[in-house]
Every structure is written in structure tokens, then in C-alpha cells.
Amino acid sequence: MQNKNMSDIIEAYIKSVLQENQRIEIQRKQIADHFDCVPSQINYVIKTRFTPENGYAVESKRGGGGYIRIMKLAIVDDSEIIDAMLSVIDDTVTLRNAIAIINNLAANDVINQREAEIMFSAIDKDALGKFINAPEVRAVILKNMLLKLKYQETK
Known part of the structure; x- marks a missing residue:
């Protein structure tokens, strides 16, 4: 664990507790005391990683x-997770x-690792770096890919 920072350690701890339960309740101060850090560190981890x-x-x-x-979101089928991901993408x-x-799509086996790599390459800085409005272009591309995943043609 020597290469991990405090945020990684806190994240790993919370995820390990979530493996046992689909829902947990924690108090910032108790977790902060446990890890000998400030409560705002707990807020940061939760806000950015959960x-x-x-x-x-x-x-x-x-x-x-x-x-x-x-709470770990329960996913019934691929279209439900795709809808959940579409709902969090705004105009940017x-x-x-x-x-x-x-990564969430790959973790839930909606896509395989090769498909994830292709999706990464379509939205990364190398592909969109020259666009002034890269976050908007990224949102359009990602939404389009998600919709294609959701409505795959049957053969």
C-alpha cells in the first residue's frame, strides 16, 4: 500500500465494506478518525469516486x-445501465x-475491454484536443456510442 495515496486507501476501504452490503451508512468523522485525516478528505473521496x-x-x-x-446501483440489464449513464451526461x-x-460499462460486462479501449480513443485528448468545445463534442460522441449499444441491431 505504500504507493497508494490516502484517497485510494479510503476508497478501497469503502468498497470493501460495500462488497458485503449493497448499502452502507457512514459518518464522516468516524471514518476520518479511523484514517487519521480530516473529514473533508472523506467528502472528496465520496464526491469524486462514488x-x-x-x-x-x-x-x-x-x-x-x-x-x-x-448504495451500489443495482443493474438489472444492459439497457438499464446505459440509461443510467445517459442520464448523467449533460451537454458537456x-x-x-x-x-x-x-469503465463502469466494462465492469458490468456491457462492453468488453477491447470495446472500452476503442471508446477511450474516441473521446480522449488526442482525438478531441484541437476542439475548443471538446467537452461538448465528447458528450455527443459518448451519448451516440451509448445509444448504439442500447439499440443494437438484431441479426
């Missing part, structure tokens, strides 16, 4: 009895979020 793009839903309640509830999408979406 997103719908990554296959999670998060609810939080602030205050003395506050908690953060993290960052490269980071696009990568998370593609």
Missing part, C-alpha cells in the same frame, strides 16, 4: 446525527467522467 458514473448513489444528511449513505462531459462511464 458517483453515478462509477455505479453508486450517495445520500447525505448533515448535522449531529448526520450520515452519508452509499469531462474526460474524467467519460472514462468513469466507460
Whole structure:
């Protein structure tokens, strides 16, 4: 674990707890105390790594009895996960979020690793770097690929 930063360690811990349960409730302060870090570090990990793009839903309640509830999204079929990914793409999408979406598709066996690599190459900085509006172009390309996955032609 010496090459991992604190965010990676916290993420791994939360994911290990989520393997046992589909839903967990945590308190920022307790987790921060456990890892000897500030509660804002916990917020950062949850905000950046436990997103719908990554296959999670998060609810939080602030205050003395506050908690953060993290739920692993249950996917019934491929079209449901594709719809979930389409719903998080606005008119623009960052490269980071696009990568998370593609990784989520691969993790849920909607696409294979080769298809993921092709999708990555279509939305990365090498392909879109010269566009001033790269986040908008990336969103259009990613939405189109997702729709093609959802509505594959039957042979």
C-alpha cells in the first residue's frame, strides 16, 4: 500500500465494506478518525469516486446525527445501465467522467475491454484536443456510442 495515496486507501476501504452490503451508512468523522485525516478528505473521496458514473448513489444528511449513505446501483440489464449513464451526461462531459462511464460499462460486462479501449480513443485528448468545445463534442460522441449499444441491431 505504500504507493497508494490516502484517497485510494479510503476508497478501497469503502468498497470493501460495500462488497458485503449493497448499502452502507457512514459518518464522516468516524471514518476520518479511523484514517487519521480530516473529514473533508472523506467528502472528496465520496464526491469524486462514488458517483453515478462509477455505479453508486450517495445520500447525505448533515448535522449531529448526520450520515452519508452509499448504495451500489443495482443493474438489472444492459439497457438499464446505459440509461443510467445517459442520464448523467449533460451537454458537456469531462474526460474524467467519460472514462468513469466507460469503465463502469466494462465492469458490468456491457462492453468488453477491447470495446472500452476503442471508446477511450474516441473521446480522449488526442482525438478531441484541437476542439475548443471538446467537452461538448465528447458528450455527443459518448451519448451516440451509448445509444448504439442500447439499440443494437438484431441479426
